[in-house]
Amino acid sequence: MQHLPQVKIPATYMRGGTSKGVFFRLQDLPPAAQVPGKARDALLLRVIGSPDPYGKQIDGMGGATSSTSKTVILAPSTRADHDVDYLFGQVSIDRPFVDWSGNCGNLSAAVGSFAIASGLVDPARIPQDGVATVRIWQANIGKTIVAHVPITNGEVQETGDFELDGVTFPAAEVQLEFLDPADEGDGDGGGAMFPTGRLVDDLEVPGVGTLKATLINAGIPTIFINAEAIGYAGTELQDAINGDAKALAMFETIRAHGAIKMGLIKDVAEAATRQHTPKVAFVAKPADYVASSGKAIRAADIDLNVRALSMGKLHHAMMGTAAVAIGTAAAIPGTLVNLAAGGGKREAVRFGHPSGTLRVGAEARQVDGAWTVTRAIMSRSARVLMEGVVRVPA
Incomplete structure (x- = not known):
């Protein structure tokens, strides 16, 4: 042989x-x-x-x-x-x-x-x-x-x-x-930062219900939902979700139906062949928690908490592209991310994630009624x- x-x-x-x-x-x-x-x-x-x-x-x-x-x-x-x-x-x-x-x-x-x-x-x-x-x-x-x-x-x-x-x-x-x-992807999306034209949508998810969602193409196509709407506090670490098969199935269902609404796929079955995008993240107002390293994170030191899933599992920290989406959405008054951070116009946010905190900035402005973001900045x-x-x- x-x-x-x-x-x-x-x-x-x-x-x-x-x-x-x-x-x-x-x-x-x-x-x-x-x-x-x-x-x-x-x-x-x-x-x-x-x-x-x-x-x-x-x-x-x-x-x-x-x-x-x-x-x-x-x-x-x-x-x-x-x-x-x-x-x-x-x-x-x-x-x-x-x-x-x-x-x-x-x-x-x-x-x-x-x-x-x-x-x-x-x-x-x-x-x-x-x-x-x-x-x-x-x-x-x-x-x-x-x-x-x-x-x-x-x-x-x-x-x-x-x-x-x-x-x-x-x-x-x-x-x-x-x-x-903004408006990235492979050309099969809705052709705008907010593919539905709205800052907040009603996303119907079979078996879950109708969720308020911010669907945004910035950094990476991302579906933001409120933590409390799906029974979470926004301070969860990986083990709280990645060991729960029912929770992971729920998030994948949310992701698939959000992808359809964003114009990224035409059928739920297509989501299985597009695992990297879109991302699903849930947001909550600032709250104290202990990061995976044992570091104490104080509510007073952050603007909001965010948890995001990547390739079907809760990420141990935060994807860089999702951080861009967070910074962009936070800069636009009325999105779920912006509201969780306290609302109003802001050029940067520091958010809590499972491993600690991260600061990201974005420059957003409104042109002829539509939001545009010229750049997002972060350090790695x-x-x-x-x-x-x-x-x-x-």
């Missing part, structure tokens, strides 16, 4: 924000995987170790959670005034598919440093000491992200004293600007964990 050798592919394993993923340069992938299609998806599935009926991804680079089952492909940008094109693939853990329908805001924090270290940014634009500005074209959603990457002695600075709840160790701060973050950190080659059975 003939045994084929493993294929070696240059790759870098990186943490970005509260996520981890395998980063590739497009030019380093096998020729068949350099274009979208079955070969690329099959390769990334095998790299991560999916599909895995055991749900552990033991035979791959994945970490058996939505936050650690991710891949990134970068290439020199084909667009003017951009440095790099960034494509994100969310790899399913137990199913044989890669979801390309949205961005990862957390891994966005690592794109700038990877691009610089990989020679994808003009060296003339990298200062000896200071901050390098990397203009990123997010190819999944067709949006621009600007990363401000600290540089020391001509190289990316990864260590520092910036602390991010949900990440154990401090690192260097990377500021991200998400330009014109990133670090190379390992670099070399990843091996995949031929």
Whole structure:
């Protein structure tokens, strides 16, 4: 019996924000995987170790959670005034598919440093000491992200004293600007920040009831509902929900019917093949709680509490793209997020999540009766964990 050798592919394993993923340069992938299609998806599935009926991804680079089952492909940008094109693939853990329908805001924090270290940014634009500005074209959603990457002695600075709840160790701060973050998606949505044209909708969910919901396309398509409407306080940690099969089924039903109302899918059955988007999040007014790290979070220190689900499970912290949606919705008076934060006009909010707190800002204004957001801003950190080659059975 003939045994084929493993294929070696240059790759870098990186943490970005509260996520981890395998980063590739497009030019380093096998020729068949350099274009979208079955070969690329099959390769990334095998790299991560999916599909895995055991749900552990033991035979791959994945970490058996939505936050650690991710891949990134970068290439020199084909667009003017951009440095790099960034494509994100969310790899399913137990199913044989890669979801390309949205961005990862957390891994966005690592794109700038990877691009610089990989020679994808003009060296003339990298200062000896200071901050390098990397203009990123997010190819999944067709949006621009600007990363401000600290540089020391001509190289990316990864260590520092910036602390991010949900990440154990401090690192260097990377500021991200998400330009014109509204109305993203893959072109099959409602074509506006609020696809229904309303700040709050009545969302009919079979078996659950009619829920007030803010449906927004900003950062990532997101369905916001009130925690109390579904029997929660908004201070829950992962175990309170992820161990409850009935609760997870309820959230998936809410997600599917919200996706239909947002114009992202036409039938509930399609939701199973679009796990990455939209997200479901529930909001509540500020309240004291103890984060998963044991850190006490005081109501007086936050504007609201938010909990969000990713790939069918409650996220251990907050997805970066969902944070953009939170900041955007909070800046617009009348949304459920804005009302939970106390209402009124605001340019930034600090919200509580299972691992602690996060501050995000957004610049919103009304033009001819319609809301528009010019940018959302937040800080993250990133670090190379390992670099070399990843091996995949031929």
